[in-house]
Amino acid sequence: MMEAGKPVPCDEQYYQLLEQLQTLDFVLVELNLYLDTHPNDLKAIEQYNQFTQERMKVANQFQLLYGPLMHFGHAFSKCPWEWSQSPWPWQV
Numbered sequence: 001m002m003e004a005g006k007p008v009p010c011d012e013q014y015y016q017l018l019e020q021l022q023t024l025d026f027v028l029v030e031l032n033l034y035l036d037t038h039p040n041d042l043k044a045i046e047q048y049n050q051f052t053q054e055r056m057k058v059a060n061q062f063q064l065l066y067g068p069l070m071h072f073g074h075a076f077s078k079c080p081w082e083w084s085q086s087p088w089p090w091q092v
Helices: 012-037 042-066
Strands: none
Touching: 012 042
16 A cells, blocks of 8 residues: 555565566576577576476465556456555565
8 A cells, every 4th residue: 555655665575575576587588588599499498487487486476465466467466456555566
């Protein structure tokens, strides 16, 4: 929730999970770019799939605890609708 236009502070786990997601996203972008030029590198594809699975696990854990990361059908919401609450991941 917001108080006077300011996001409510979150606990330490919120920031830890968010940092894990940012780290995994960085690795996945780099692997994706590498695979664009090395499409037959099986080891890189295996790494990409492993990090994708790990990202899905961390994202699901984050969303269960703190609400959706993405909208338009990419994440579930509890009741009441969680998009009206903050802080949103991009605000921290």
